Amino acid sequence: MRNRRWMIAGLALLVALPLALAGCGGKGDGNQKEGTTSPGASTANSDPIKLTLWGAVPSENGPQEVVDNWNKQNPDIQVEYVRFVNDDAGNLKLDTALISSQPVDMYVNYDYSLYEKRIKAGNALDLSKFSDYDVEAKMGEGAALWKVDDKYYGLPTQKGLSFVWLNKDMLDAKGLPIPTEWGLDEFRDYAAKLKSDHVWGLAQSDYYFNVPINGSLQKQSLQLTKDDGTSAFDNPLTVRTLQVYSDMMFTDKSLMPHTEQITSKPALDQMFVKGEAAMLFSTNQIFRTTNNIQEFPRTFKVAAAPAPKVNKDQADYINAGGLGDVISINPSTKHQEAAWEFMKWYADEGMLPMAAGGRVPSSKDFPVDEAVALMFKGVEDTYDLDSIKRVMFGDLPLGLSRLDRKTGTEQQAIYDKVFTQKLTPEEGAKELARVHNENLKALSK
Template sequence: MKRYKIGAGLLCAALIGTTIAGCGGGGTTAAGTGDSGGTTTETAKTDPKKVVKLKFWGGVPIEAGPQEVMDAWNAKNPDIQVEYVRFVNDDPGNLKLDTALMAGQEVDLYANYALSRVKKRVDANLAADLSAYKDYDIDAKMGPDAKQWQLDGNYYGLPTKKSMSFLWLNQAMLDEAKLPVPPLDWTVDDLRTYAAKLKKPNVWGYVQWNGEPTGPLDGSIAAMGLTKSDGTSNFNNPYWQKGLQTMFDMMHKDKSMPSYGEQLTSKMPIDTMFLKGEAAMLGAGEFIFRNSNNLKDYPRSFKITFATTPKVEADQKDFKYSGGGLGDVISINPKSANKEAAWKFLKWYADGGMLPMAAGGRIPSSKSVNADDAIQLMLKGVESTYDLDTLKKIMFGDLPVVQLDIPQQVVDARKEEYEKYFLNKQDIQTTLQNMEKRHNDFIKQNKK
């Protein structure tokens, strides 16, 4: 897999002007697990001068499992105490993490949620090469899907969970509209039709997770290829045009999904909206389970069923579902003074230590963990509120999956262009031409 070098200097330049103060543990850090060293009798006997303190940055709310994980580790390992620091997995949150890494603040381990983020951090020398550790066979433990996260044949992070992007659907609203559960091979045209039929006063037909506004399209783009046979950009292609136009029409013509501008400015809590019955369909992933399983704070009377992300065209060849395979890739900061301790914790975390997070939809990918046990933990007490057949078929089935392999700079550039289109600031042809040009410029600038 080709990597594009940007260097630490360029990333530093990108961070100039960003306020570094507050990027550490203050404000978003979980208190109690790192500084106290635990409260067990065993911990009390440990020489505090010899206690290694690690900080693990992740995007999962601490109450959705990380606190239990830290408590379990800290109770058993008085000599290595781990503190969890929350960052939000969006552009500002990832910038906060990158700033902390570059500024030399306390980050020993951190989670990556996109391949493009891993690439950018590796190119800036912010992720340790895990091939230095010979006591853990990542391929054997995690299976063939782990290779999607390799860069030049090496791992710079350990993928720790099963991952899948899919659609959540309100079964009661489907029944009311007399619509069947969508088939595996449905299309964006079908999605548009469903959304139009499901919308009603105060109910959106479809909402899409903010972090992946084009998530339903990425599998189709990957199937066509990101570059042509001559090595130039393939962004100006019929799939992108059809997919973007369909989403635009759903926003501005059908009004079956929120406009992009409205969703951004109001910071719509789209998962909460779906669970409250204010949207019939939600495009997201397994991380929504942390809220959908919480019937106390998010009560609902309807059953949830599931569908795949749609294709752009029904007859696509070599189609793979985007965002699938493995995820939650945990990297070690090469600047950490305690890399060996971080590696010890990471192995434990991957091989079952992360199980308390299963209730939030995070199923460990390690073969050391019984998947059935993890699934039972994920759905414990709420099994009847889901269509288990569609869940197993999609999240735990044998669907072909792909992680979209685009450098973060290109991800950002294409987002800037389609945002202009969704906001009605430029037409589709200009959008596609600009995406293609900016991708080609990047390719030229980074040729080896």
């Protein structure tokens, strides 16, 4: 009898146990409907989803804080930041990782030609599979420049443009106003007036010699071609640009000669903050140096002016830059939805720590005032904020060159020849068009 009662009790327990377990798992934390889970979420008893984000910004300049913030808020989806250098070797490292077994769930594109190449190689996910985020409504019409075959394969997260940094104290000493619009003639005149025995009027790397040229040609096409499909580089505006820069180097001596710059490889941003150059043609990346007043103390105020047009009265000039830092998802990741959740968060709020390094969020839903405050935190008095806000947060027409990378590399060798006086500006313009046309023909085959 005792054994029979024991068996009945045991059977009751076996029936009750699974019912109790089912009751424990029904509604989770109360924030989800019964029987559903959030995108990419892991169960309470499983390990968290692990994602990697590859980017070129040093981790200490914002990315690590970004992923730390996300990881604290999302214990079920943990992100690791992996840095690659944005040069040929670094991009090859990323591309190799994308086609190998190395973990790459998301990555940042900084160059359109490489972005397009990765799309064609099948290494960027078509984002049209997600319908809960209107990219153009969030980022503005400039986002459409990153479409390929009318589809987005990445999310452009920041505004970037090339512009001119100015030593305002030196401007004031010469009675020169902060330019709000200027051409290369005025640009050259400022550099000549600001130079002295120990100060260059302008510091500029070879990367920016083509900015006025491209800005003048983008009205014709993103590929910088004419209506007939041939290169637009062989034109008077190109010749004019090459001539002005040559005059600044060899006639005015207000710009460091190209040969000297190649030989000495000076840190131009440090030259500027040390007062060795009155103007610096650069991008928002200079914030890393101008904000670092502990390592690079300075007593002068920094101001900003837009990039010079070739001719001041050009109504159709488009400023180099546009939207950038385009984050793509690797189609081979097992956690596409989780990666998408991170990307949306990053664009709309998560990239705030990047603002200290000068990265301007492109999403209209981003707390811009917070970004601005963070950019200048502790150093507000060392900037002419009105001029910087006018340039960085204004309504300058921004464009995006889709010049193929091979042409850009080959054209750089031509700029080198012009600025070492091996080619005249007229010959240089013809050569720029020649190599562009050759590559256009190759790409069309």
